[in-house]
Ligand SMILES: *[C@@H]1O[C@H](CO)[C@@H](O)[C@H](O)[C@H]1NC(C)=O
Ligand SMILES: *[C@@H]1O[C@H](CO)[C@@H](O)[C@H](O)[C@H]1NC(C)=O
Ligand SMILES: *[C@@H]1O[C@H](CO)[C@@H](O)[C@H](O)[C@H]1NC(C)=O
């Protein structure tokens with residue numbers, strides 16, 4: 001770092017004590033500017049042709065990403081992480097919770113196969129085990145309510161018995177819907193409490209986490225607040241242009257992220273855990289499949305998140321602290337469930353093929369026009385696309401039937417309302433669906449027929465460069481047991497009514 005002339009001039013004449021002060025000052029600046037924040041990302045792979053773990057790990061390293069959160073404990077993935085020093089969160093999916101809750105033996109086997117196995121010198125730097133994923137989501141109707149806590153306790157015990165205490169921590173990634181709830185007045189962050197139906201359970205879980213020194217993990221999604229409630233003030237989803245004053249503390253909030261965080265701090269404080277370490281398990285913004293999901297908003301939001309982290313300002317209730325954050329997500333996932341909305345397949349900072357979508361300075365230093373480094377060595381299929389044959393005589397009903405057929409078997413989320421291909425004409429949309437089906441089937445020529453309506457072309461039919469991209473598939477085979485994973489990562493179906501209804505009063 002270059003020291004400005006004025007300062008070095010002063011240092012020459014300054015008394016020793018002052019020089020000391022100046023040094024501390026400069027060191028402090030040095031710390032803020034020169035050290036990159038440890039950044040985490042969520043790495044899910046519910047895709048038809050997922051990038052091989054080796055390519056993804058190289059991409060993580062090229063981008064100085066030092067933490068990953070996984071949704072399972074896939075062997076190939078962990079093998080690729082051996083020797084990298086990337087800090088890893090492995091996960092036991094929700095559908096394993098019952099077994100882990102009822103059998104200490106199952107928990108021991110899980111830890112042995114998915115943690116201990118990789119903990120050799122120079123192995124995988126496993127730091128956390130996620131026990132379930134958002135198990136108390138309202139949409140799950142309480143299905144995991146009785147099993148999450150005992151599963152956590154059994155995994156903790158298994159980790160301790162295997163000698164990982166103080167090194168590997170079990171936690172439970174929660175959705176923000178563990179807070180407040182429809183019958184609770186959470187109009188300001190200081191009013192935060194746990195959702196009444198699970199409040200006692202949340203205290204037991206937090207106590208178990210606190211006992212081992214594990215963090216509390218919460219997912220926060222300003223996008224969903226906006227997408228799911230038409231009255232939500234858009235500026236509040238971003239950082240800066242909106243303010244809410246907490247009437248009880250006089251703290252001023254300029255974004256729903258800080259407000260959500262402090263709502264949790266308040267809930268934890270009331271439950272007796274004022275100093276509980278908190279990590280943000282997921283935060284991000286999707287780029288397609290909803291009218292608020294686009295590149296511009298995602299770029300703005302994620303850059304603001306990175307700047308907010310780097311500023312170390314913390315929140316009004318936890319000032320001057322760093323956040324531990326995992327961006328959601330690394331790559332688009334074209335087989336994710338779209339029950340919550342078509343946007344679910346478009347959370348990636350990178351497209352399905354590891355190409356970055358927008359400028360984002362992952363070091364958090366806020367540099368403009370810095371793009372994430374793309375994946376290297378990706379194996380694409382041929383530059384060929386499947387489209388509606390321009391010379392075919394098209395019967396509208398037959399076309400519709402064939403588009404439906406393709407869409408049920410591939411990813412048509414960009415065609416949905418608010419999606420990047422939604423406003424285009426019927427033929428382009430049909431071509432988009434046909435092409436995805438063709439690419440999903442590794443460009444098998446029989447996958448581009450559609451009762452004679454389709455034909456293969458070698459000129460890119462995409463109507464725009466960044467809008468409605470017609471994809472070329474990748475040559476990778478689907479990961480086995482992907483059905484298990486689809487359940488494992490079944491996603492954020494949240495209605496964050498809490499911050500919404502209240503805030504508009
Ligand atoms: C990653 O970190 C290294 C060393 O600190 C630095 O030289 C490099 O520019 C960083 N790369 C990115 C993409 O930030
Ligand atoms: C290891 O973890 C994966 C993902 O949770 C799970 O499917 C598998 O059964 C685990 N292995 C054992 C022995 O429990
Ligand atoms: C929860 O209940 C709703 C309505 O009864 C139902 O549609 C849904 O499938 C249930 N979900 C689960 C995960 O059981």
Ligand SMILES: *[C@@H]1O[C@H](CO)[C@@H](O)[C@H](O)[C@H]1NC(C)=O
Nearest residue numbers: 140141142143144145146147
């Ligand atoms: C959880 O336990 C309660 C009380 O024992 C019971 O009423 C409820 O049905 C159980 N829920 C599930 C999903 O098993």
Ligand SMILES: *[C@@H]1O[C@H](CO)[C@@H](O)[C@H](O)[C@H]1NC(C)=O
Nearest residue numbers: 207210211212213271272273
């Ligand atoms: C949380 O853990 C800390 C450190 O072990 C301990 O001092 C504190 O009493 C615990 N808090 C509760 C409420 O159990």
